[in-house]
Amino acid sequence: MLTIGALAKRTGTKVQTIRYYEEIGLMPEPGRTEGGQRRYGADDLDRLSFIRHARQLGFPLGAIRELLDLGDHPNRPCEEADTIARRHLKQVERRIARLNALRTELRRMVRECGGGRAAECRVLEVLRDHAECLTDHEEIGA
């Protein structure tokens, strides 16, 4: 039986994150000691590990929920898992494409900065004027 802290350490998760997963229903409510502290078993360790691996691969929690669900019903066809993975792969590829364009843009910007005064800085100029590029409407910060 693991305390929440031990489980956290084993999976590289923060304690609060585990409680958060419980709150949103990704992790089941664990047993408690008489004093009210959570105690976890091997199943919980597996499930949390699964979640963490999927997170490391960038799957959003919604997708992970679907995958977990699938894992709970081993006789269902695995197409769904495949679909989820493919969907995610597509997104990753789109992001890479976007970021590559971005990198080119930024490199150009940096290369052209001559190091003078802000008034004639290419970086600032580019940001002021460059209106057309990157009209793709995916999430910006990614």
Add this chain to the structure above:
Amino acid sequence: MLTIGALAKRTGTKVQTIRYYEEIGLMPEPGRTEGGQRRYGADDLDRLSFIRHARQLGFPLGAIRELLDLGDHPNRPCEEADTIARRHLKQVERRIARLNALRTELRRMVRECGGGRAAECRVLEVLRDHAECLTDHEEIGA
């Protein structure tokens, strides 16, 4: 004089976003009509365009704030702008590297899924077992 809606349309920004930028001090408080509606001038249009371009290039608001600040003092050396741009470029490059690793991982996962039942699905299996990879601690969802 532009209404907030007109400014929004011209810059491809949502009205709420403009108000948000004002709230966090990225945009100045504009003049108002007697009835209390915001009215914007050419300066505001320029500033907001600048912000939007920088956002399209993925600069976080904090960096944009610094860049704007720099633009307001044209005699300062432009090293700072260069530094900010370089810092951002580095981050973008790190993200690309991460995402490339991810893509490889996901491709492998998808390729190996034979289409059977969930019980023997490679996708699920990989997520269950694959503990080591991608130990880089950058933000996961990116």
Add this chain to the structure above:
DNA sequence: CGTACACCTTACAGCTGCTGGAGGTTCAAG
């Protein structure tokens, strides 16, 4: 048995960068 100290508990605020809605006012066209 006492106590020190790590660990646990709940509750809630905050992060980034917006987005949406409710409920009410103003403006410009007809």
Add this chain to the structure above:
DNA sequence: CTTGAACCTCCAGCAGCTGTAAGGTGTACG
């Protein structure tokens, strides 16, 4: 002067956590 779109403020919410405050629990050591 009326209408209806666009504006106003305020507040809640999204993902996915993270951090803090104020207090209770569990255990090892003396």
